[in-house]
Amino acid sequence: MNATPYGGGVSELLRSVVPLLNDLGLVADWRIIRGDERFFEVTKAIHNGLQGAAGGLDDGAKASYLKTSRENAKEFLEEYDFVFMHDPQPAAILPLRGKGGSRWIWRCHIDTSSPNPQVWDFMRAFLTEYDAAMFTMEEFVPRDFPVARVEIVPPAIDPLSPKNLPLPRALATQVLEWIGIRLDRPLVTQVSRFDPWKDPLGVVSAYRLARREFPGLQLALVGSLALDDPEGWGILSRDTSGDRVRSARPRVHERRRRREHRGERVPGALARRLQKSLREGFGLVVSEALWKGTPIVAGRAGGIPLQMADGTGGILVDSVEECGEAIASLLRDPSRADSLGRSGRERVRHHFLVPRLVLNELAIVRELAGDRPITRAPGWLTNRDPVCGMIVEETAVASDRRRTGPVLLRPMSRAVRHESGTVCTRP
Ligand code: UDP
Numbered sequence: 001m002n003a004t005p006y007g008g009g010v011s012e013l014l015r016s017v018v019p020l021l022n023d024l025g026l027v028a029d030w031r032i033i034r035g036d037e038r039f040f041e042v043t044k045a046i047h048n049g050l051q052g053a054a055g056g057l058d059d060g061a062k063a064s065y066l067k068t069s070r071e072n073a074k075e076f077l078e079e080y081d082f083v084f085m086h087d088p089q090p091a092a093i094l095p096l097r098g099k100g101g102s103r104w105i106w107r108c109h110i111d112t113s114s115p116n117p118q119v120w121d122f123m124r125a126f127l128t129e130y131d132a133a134m135f136t137m138e139e140f141v142p143r144d145f146p147v148a149r150v151e152i153v154p155p156a157i158d159p160l161s162p163k164n165l166p167l168p169r170a171l172a173t174q175v176l177e178w179i180g181i182r183l184d185r186p187l188v189t190q191v192s193r194f195d196p197w198k199d200p201l202g203v204v205s206a207y208r209l210a211r212r213e214f215p216g217l218q219l220a221l222v223g224s225l226a227l228d229d230p231e232g233w234g235i236l237s238r239d240t241s242g243d244r245v246r247s248a249r250p251r252v253h254e255r256r257r258r259r260e261h262r263g264e265r266v267p268g269a270l271a272r273r274l275q276k277s278l279r280e281g282f283g284l285v286v287s288e289a290l291w292k293g294t295p296i297v298a299g300r301a302g303g304i305p306l307q308m309a310d311g312t313g314g315i316l317v318d319s320v321e322e323c324g325e326a327i328a329s330l331l332r333d334p335s336r337a338d339s340l341g342r343s344g345r346e347r348v349r350h351h352f353l354v355p356r357l358v359l360n361e362l363a364i365v366r367e368l369a370g371d372r373p374i375t376r377a378p379g380w381l382t383n384r385d386p387v388c389g390m391i392v393e394e395t396a397v398a399s400d401r402r403r404t405g406p407v408l409l410r411p412m413s414r415a416v417r418h419e420s421g422t423v424c425t426r427p
Contacts, residue, residue: 001031001076003043003089007224008193009155009284010086010109016158016354017361024358031076033090037230039068043089044231049119050088051111051197051279056118066092073097082365085130092126103131103368106147109155109281111302113139131368134361136282136303151364154303156357157287157348164291185216186331188297190274191288194223194235197279199299202320206276206297209324214331272330272337273314276323277301286313287352290344295337297326307352313344 002010014030021028035043042061049055057065069092076093079100085091086107094104106127112120112135124146127133132149135141141150157164167175173183181187188207192198200221207219225232273289273296280302287307289296296314298304308314315326330337 001033001083001090001093002086003033003035003040004229005032007229009282012157012161012284013155013354013357014086016161017358020354020358024362029078029080033068033072033093034075035068035072035089038064040089040230044229046088046119046123047110048197049116050123052114053116056116057122062122066096069093070096082368084361088123091123094129095126099129103365104129105364105368106130106133108133108135108140111137111140111279111281112142115142132364134364137306140281140302149368151360153357153360153364154306154352155282155284156352156354157284157291158354159291164288166292179220181218181220182216185218186214186272187218187220188272188274188327189220189222190276191222191285192275192277193229194225194232195229196231196235197277197301199276199278200235202278202323203274203276205320206274206323206327209321210327210331213328217327217331272327273297274323274327275299275304276317276320277304280304283307287348290314290341291348293338293341293345295330295340296344297323297330299323307347308344309347311343312340312347314340 002014004011018028018030042057042065045053045055045057045061046065049057069090072090073093073096076097080102082105083094083102084105084107085094087109091106120142124142124144128146130147132151133141133145133147134151134153136152136154138152159165176183188210190198190200190203192200194200200223203221204219207217211217223232273285273294275283275286275289275296275298277283277299278301280299282303283298283301286296286298286304290307290313296308298308298314298316300316300318305316308316315330317323317326330340
């Protein structure tokens with residue numbers, strides 16, 4: 001369960017992991033909480049606070065978080081053997097709903113190593129009943145974390161998702177031309193939500209420094225807006241219309257895309273990469289770029305050094321000045337840039353592809369299952385299609401989904417009939 005079906009790394013992961021779990025024979029659903037704009041403003045403030053931002057939550061913000069969490073808890077009727085709650089947005093549903101017969105795992109994707117104490121106190125209270133927690137790095141676990149079982153599992157990318165597949169040259173050229181990129185001039189890009197931690201203004205400043213030496217250098221800031229990140233629109237308009245950026249505007253190609261699927265293939269088509277994050281959970285975009293053999297200049301933040309350990313993949317930087325110089329150095333020495341890109345791809349192949357993540361998650365599930373045999377009362381799984389969420393006819397639900405007993409490693413029914421008469425067939 002998470003907060004958004006698109007935009008950001010968590011939805012990217014779930015889009016690949018949930019179908020893979022089903023392919024392996026588990027019954028796995030992806031559920032998304034509901035919330036209004038106020039709720040997502042509060043959860044973004046919680047997200048920022050957990051990453052250390054100053055400022056607290058007033059009583060109104062806390063009440064809004066609790067109210068929406070309560071509504072989501074009421075709607076969460078199904079019983080599962082395991083529930084993975086991703087990030088702070090859905091975290092309070094467990095204490096508000098009750099554990100039932102499930103094991104609950106809180107999956108934290110952000111850097112909570114030095115959280116804002118007031119925000120952390122508020123969130124901490126919702127986490128105490130979780131059976132386990134997963135963090136990307138050991139350093140991210142807060143000192144007074146209330147869950148005894150903590151697993152360190154970095155995320156991973158899906159090499160078969162459209163954006164990670166190699167693009168035919170003709171299509172790449174077409175896409176670049178479509179968004180206004182000149183192919184005869186060097187290009188750096190950053191692919192990110194418009195979030196202060198991704199430092200888009202720092203990117204523009206570093207680009208300007210590098211452009212002194214390479215006047216033809218182009219910059220593309222590529223970003224879709226996530227449903228659970230209302231802050232993005234404000235930052236986007238500030239970055240692209242504010243005084244600081246206006247003067248660079250003729251050389252900065254921007255495209256505003258409300259609908260991600262229209263831009264789905266764009267990140268894969270762009271060449272040299274930047275990820276000048278100030279704080280970062282993992283930064284899937286780094287592995288995505290490395291998987292394409294693209295050298296990266298990246299902020300030394302969160303999970304980025306993990307992906308670029310031992311000098312693989314590119315250059316880590318700590319300031320705008322270092323970033324500008326690193327971009328210029330990669331442009332000066334293309335053979336070094338290529339060799340960094342190649343080493344990055346190998347690192348991703350060994351450590352950051354999605355089958356490793358699925359194995360890690362299944363190992364945790366198996367350990368948690370080991371404590372207590374899994375038994376289910378009849379009717380444990382409602383007749384709801386796990387893909388589209390519609391209610392399906394009782395008679396059309398395969399008998400193996402209505403039995404009692406262990407639920408792991410059973411094949412899914414291949415076809416279900418909806419009340420409307422539509423039949424969904426699974427691959
Ligand atoms: N992404 C995308 N289009 C965009 C911006 C981001 O598809 O315009 C994807 C990106 O490719 C990556 C994910 O969103 O898969 C971002 O994950 P990451 O861990 O880098 O950052 P987060 O947004 O979760 O902080």
